[in-house]
Amino acid sequence: MYARITARALARAVPSKAVKATPALTTSAKAFSTSMLSMNTAPKKDRVKVNFPGALDSHFSQVLEIREKMEPIDTFRVMDTDGKLLDSSLEPDVTEDFAVKIYKDMLTLNAMDLILYEAQRQGRISFYMTNAGEEAYIGSAAALDPEDEIFGQYREAGTLLYRGFTLDQFMNQCYSNELDLGKGRQMPVHFGSKALHFQTISSPLATQLPQAAGAAYAIKRSGRKNCVMCYFGEGAASEGDFHAALNIASTTSAPVIFFCRNNGFAISTPANEQYKGDGIASRGVGYGMHTIRVDGNDVWAVYKATQEARKIAVELNRPVLIEAMTYRVGHHSTSDDSSAYRSKKEVEDWKRNDNPIVRMRKWLENKGWWDEAKETSHKSQQRTAVLKSFAAAEKRKKPAVSEMFNDVYDKLTPNLIEQKRELEELIKKYPEHYDTSNYAKEK
Amino acid sequence: HLHTTLRCQSTNSPPPPEGFLPGVANSAFIRGTHHDALRNPELAEFAEIVEGETKKMNTFQAINDAMRIVLAADDTACIFGEDVAFGGVFRCTMGLAEMFGRDRVFNTPLSEQGVAGFGIGMATMGSTAIAEIQFADYIFPAFDQLVNEAAKYRYRSGGEFNVGSLCIRTPCGAVGHGAHYHSQSPEAYFAHTPGLKIVIPRGPIQAKGLLLASIRDPNPVIFMEPKILYRAAVEMVPVGDYELPLGKAEILIPGKDLTVVGWGAQLYVLENAIQLAKKRMPGLSVELIDLRSILPWDVETICNSVNKTGRLLIAHEAPRTQGFAAEIASTVMERCFLRLEAPIQRLTSYDTPFPLIFEKFHVPDMMRCAEGIERVMKF
Numbered sequence: 001m002y003a004r005i006t007a008r009a010l011a012r013a014v015p016s017k018a019v020k021a022t023p024a025l026t027t028s029a030k031a032f033s034t035s036m037l038s039m040n041t042a043p044k045k046d047r048v049k050v051n052f053p054g055a056l057d058s059h060f061s062q063v064l065e066i067r068e069k070m071e072p073i074d075t076f077r078v079m080d081t082d083g084k085l086l087d088s089s090l091e092p093d094v095t096e097d098f099a100v101k102i103y104k105d106m107l108t109l110n111a112m113d114l115i116l117y118e119a120q121r122q123g124r125i126s127f128y129m130t131n132a133g134e135e136a137y138i139g140s141a142a143a144l145d146p147e148d149e150i151f152g153q154y155r156e157a158g159t160l161l162y163r164g165f166t167l168d169q170f171m172n173q174c175y176s177n178e179l180d181l182g183k184g185r186q187m188p189v190h191f192g193s194k195a196l197h198f199q200t201i202s203s204p205l206a207t208q209l210p211q212a213a214g215a216a217y218a219i220k221r222s223g224r225k226n227c228v229m230c231y232f233g234e235g236a237a238s239e240g241d242f243h244a245a246l247n248i249a250s251t252t253s254a255p256v257i258f259f260c261r262n263n264g265f266a267i268s269t270p271a272n273e274q275y276k277g278d279g280i281a282s283r284g285v286g287y288g289m290h291t292i293r294v295d296g297n298d299v300w301a302v303y304k305a306t307q308e309a310r311k312i313a314v315e316l317n318r319p320v321l322i323e324a325m326t327y328r329v330g331h332h333s334t335s336d337d338s339s340a341y342r343s344k345k346e347v348e349d350w351k352r353n354d355n356p357i358v359r360m361r362k363w364l365e366n367k368g369w370w371d372e373a374k375e376t377s378h379k380s381q382q383r384t385a386v387l388k389s390f391a392a393a394e395k396r397k398k399p400a401v402s403e404m405f406n407d408v409y410d411k412l413t414p415n416l417i418e419q420k421r422e423l424e425e426l427i428k429k430y431p432e433h434y435d436t437s438n439y440a441k442e443k
Numbered sequence: 444h445l446h447t448t449l450r451c452q453s454t455n456s457p458p459p460p461e462g463f464l465p466g467v468a469n470s471a472f473i474r475g476t477h478h479d480a481l482r483n484p485e486l487a488e489f490a491e492i493v494e495g496e497t498k499k500m501n502t503f504q505a506i507n508d509a510m511r512i513v514l515a516a517d518d519t520a521c522i523f524g525e526d527v528a529f530g531g532v533f534r535c536t537m538g539l540a541e542m543f544g545r546d547r548v549f550n551t552p553l554s555e556q557g558v559a560g561f562g563i564g565m566a567t568m569g570s571t572a573i574a575e576i577q578f579a580d581y582i583f584p585a586f587d588q589l590v591n592e593a594a595k596y597r598y599r600s601g602g603e604f605n606v607g608s609l610c611i612r613t614p615c616g617a618v619g620h621g622a623h624y625h626s627q628s629p630e631a632y633f634a635h636t637p638g639l640k641i642v643i644p645r646g647p648i649q650a651k652g653l654l655l656a657s658i659r660d661p662n663p664v665i666f667m668e669p670k671i672l673y674r675a676a677v678e679m680v681p682v683g684d685y686e687l688p689l690g691k692a693e694i695l696i697p698g699k700d701l702t703v704v705g706w707g708a709q710l711y712v713l714e715n716a717i718q719l720a721k722k723r724m725p726g727l728s729v730e731l732i733d734l735r736s737i738l739p740w741d742v743e744t745i746c747n748s749v750n751k752t753g754r755l756l757i758a759h760e761a762p763r764t765q766g767f768a769a770e771i772a773s774t775v776m777e778r779c780f781l782r783l784e785a786p787i788q789r790l791t792s793y794d795t796p797f798p799l800i801f802e803k804f805h806v807p808d809m810m811r812c813a814e815g816i817e818r819v820m821k822f
Contacts, residue, residue, distance in 0.1 A: 149568065183601035192600045199567060200600035204591045210560025211567065211592070218568040221519070221546065228564075240584070244557030251552055252561075407598045408637050410607060410661040413690065413739040 078300040083362030106135040109158045120334040133329030136356035139299035143306035151208035151230045163196040171393030178399045178440045205236040209245030216256035227313040228256040235266025246287040249319035263328035268341040284321030296324030297356040400440040462618035464675035480679040489685040497679035505647035509654040524575030559585035566606035579615035580624040593663040594638030607661030614670035622799035628761040640664040641737040643706045646676040652687030669707035692741035698730035702748040706734045716812030753784035763791040785822035790815045
């Protein structure tokens with residue numbers, strides 16, 4: 001893989017800045033050239049290897065190479081935007097049930113997003129983030145083992161859905177009610193589930209990356225044949241934690257897949273203000289890591305990439321970086337109105353021209369595994385289920401107020417015992433002001 | 444008898460990285476004999492210890508011993524950080540990579556945020572993660588991981604996950620020549636973070652027992668090791684497995700006129716200051732308390748003491764404004780207001796970055812502490 005990149009790079013090297021030859025450097029005047037090729041093309045075996053401890057496989061050269069770019073990494077795709085297979089050899093080796101489940105989950109995710117977004121707009125929940133335009137990442141969840149540990153950022157609820165998190169569980173978290181696994185402590189979309197091996201989401205970006213590396217190391221030491229799947233966006237990839245994580249995952253040979261959803265925006269900041277290199281994928285090789293770039297709107301490309309990455313991670317105990325190129329159709333969150341920084345037309349064009357749900361549906365229809373009738377029936381079933389779940393979640397009580405003091409530590413510490421008592425007295429003294437009727441009764 | 448603490452070396456050899464504190468060897472708190480060491484009432488519950496052997500160990504050897512015990516018993520336990528594989532810049536991990544393998548005691552790249560994050564990841568999967576930050580002065584890149592992630596991991600997940608098996612170890616404190624970036628005591632920054640525990644030992648026996656307790660405590664603990672004590676403090680340390688309690692202060696000298704609270708190396712300075720003060724004020728009876736745990740801290744022991752004595756003095760190496768003494772003073776004021784006979788004294792470094800050539804003027808040394816004792820007694 002490395003040789004191939006180098007050979008192609010050699011063939012189409014981008015011209016480098018010429019360095020002026022000085023009179024003193026007469027013998028190497030030839031080396032300073034303004035020609036296209038400023039790399040040393042002499043065969044490696046004729047050149048002297050660099051022995052410094054910091055050198056990996058470098059060789060000495062009389063050519064002053066100022067490299068501006070590497071060859072951009074291609075984006076792997078299985079289907080075109082009409083869901084047609086681009087190459088018959090890429091036919092996914094899957095059953096109808098398997099493929100249809102992915103598609104149904106994409107639809108369910110979409111339906112849930114629409115309803116919860118509206119709920120926030122109506123003041124019923126405080127906050128929400130949709131997955132619009134990126135639903136194909138569910139293909140990556142489908143390539144994992146159920147016990148592969150997932151560390152997400154915040155726009156991967158579809159992976160949790162794929163694993164079996166129920167609509168009730170999603171709604172309960174968004175409503176912060178007493179059945180929320182998180183016990184009402186965090187904003188909506190900060191899901192987590194130990195049973196489904198999905199680490200609870202936190203708001204700080206990229207913090208999950210070095211954690212994913214450590215978790216993968218622990219898995220490797222345990223002997224389990226599992227990996228860690230770590231999701232993040234292209235914006236988060238600018239954080240120091242990204243660099244720390246990829247580096248340490250490489251040096252410790254941790255079986256972790258770093259999956260970057262490059263959706264073109266970090267809130268309002270477009271990708272060309274986020275980085276100047278060849279996306280996020282170009283950084284992987286720099287950290288000594290296997291790297292894949294895929295069409296993030298193509299379920300089967302994402303699925304295949306994750307499958308291959310998982311093999312590398314689990315069988316070779318090496319980390320892998322996947323960059324999935326996609327487009328964030330929705331706003332960053334309910335606190336954002338993206339028309340402030342991009343045209344509605346741009347968004348509509350993307351929805352129409354490259355829609356992950358449509359591409360998958362067309363592929364299924366071509367296989368004879370889906371049709372209009374199934375679509376209508378599933379959508380109406382889903383809508384009913386989502387609304388039912390939603391209504392139930394809204395009615396449930398919030399967790400008991402005492403839950404505010406639990407889980408700071410494994411047990412209450414003296415200061416917390418005291419503070420809890422202080423609050424109890426305050427609530428007792430001013431019951432109308434501190435109305436706890438919407439909160440579950442204390443046990 | 445009077446001791447000096449930091450003494451200038453007039454030889455041609457360079458100052459050792461962990462400093463030079465000869466007074467500690469003569470301290471009454473140092474348990475230099477087998478009998479002395481086992482007299483500790485907190486060890487009484489460990490039958491194996493009471494019947495067992497002790498061995499001469501300095502602080503880094505005691506810390507090494509604690510980690511050896513953990514790795515031998517707990518197959519998931521790993522130690523990692525910068526330079527730990529060869530033994531560590533302060534020798535705390537000597538021999539451990541050889542004993543347990545390079546997959547369990549290993550170097551990480553130079554990235555504190557990476558080390559902390561990696562440790563959190565290991566811990567959430569149930570493995571015991573002992574992460575070393577080479578100097579507490581460099582813990583700040585890890586601040587986000589420690590404060591926003593480790594501290595909140597259990598709470599924010601509703602208890603689905605936790606990183607209780609994470610322990611961060613880091614050398615802290617003045618060393619004679621460390622200046623801005625090899626002398627800091629950052630406990631106050633972390634004390635403001637619910638969900639973390641912070642522990643600071645004063646010597647080998649304490650370090651071993653508190654470290655074993657910290658590693659095993661089901662909450663993330665930051666274990667700050669006063670580096671000047673690595674070599675300077677030598678005791679007969681029980682060779683067996685024992686733990687000392689977190690969240691509990693220890694009364695080193697009982698007394699009735701004044702409560703003095705400190706932690707880490709400062710306790711030896713305070714011991715000397717108390718001796719000097721007693722010379723100046725014959726009959727003075729001072730109760731000296733080692734706080735040991737900064738978070739959660741033992742409010743009950745301190746307040747019981749102040750209710751007995753009516754006067755409080757707190758000393759720490761960290762600068763005055765917003766140093767941890769402020770938290771103690773504020774709490775004691777709330778609870779012991781009517782009992783107090785004098786304003787609470789805080790003896791701390793001045794509010795400057797830790798200077799090199801002015802160190803002896805900067806830190807709350809024996810003279811300044813003795814002055815402080817006199818001031819609070821004569822109010």
